[in-house]
Amino acid sequence: MQPEQEQEIAKLRALKVAPKQIARKLGLRPAEVSAILQKLSQQTPNSDTDELPPVKECWVNSAAAEHFFGEGNHIEDQTSEDEAFQEGAASSGLAIVVVAREVRFGTFVVCSYLVDYWCLGIKNTLGPKTVNATKYTRFLQHIYEPFEAKPQQISLEQAQAIALGAVDYAQTLGFKPHRDFDQTRKYLGTWDGSLRIEFGKNGKPFYFCGPHDNSRQIMETLRQTVGDGNFDFVTTPF
Known part of the structure; x- marks a missing residue:
């Protein structure tokens, strides 16, 4: 691979373009792009991540873990619209x-x-918050309290794939991450994009209206980026 291509890959990744999109843009295989990104991350210091403390652990709610990494039926796919806002x-x-x-x-x-x-990417984010062991346990209990099942521990690579992959997917639809993501992004570390997971529902965006959403604006954005008929939605009055 030519040095000019490596520089272009680095430039596009700095603009938060997903590795798969970089490969498509430059006419390369995704594996080639991932290899170069990994090489660059080892060679080039990153001021945002070099001084990060080591990862203790990562968590995600059980339904999402099953959806992305489990076998068999996805838990969310079994959830009816009426049940969706329970808990x-x-x-x-x-x-x-x-x-x-x-x-x-x-x-x-x-x-x-x-x-x-399914659609919007990072809707909210909290932190960075420094806590002792007792407060950390309480933090986990509080944040996963709405879910019936216990959260599942995942790897940092899996956490990156969910959070940063969702950001990349949402950006293709015209949506930016929550404004506070600038404060918490670096704690996810450097992502090489090698773990690929699918976003959307049944192959296209699915907008499920939340209580604080500007649903009219979101629907208009989807019409502009993917077009009528190319996304599904459920709007619920609050």
């Missing part, structure tokens, strides 16, 4: 990802990400 945040197409890093023994910095993996 508060346990709505269809939503994931809550938590990344915890250990600052020192018994002290952690944590961030959480509310992910709409």
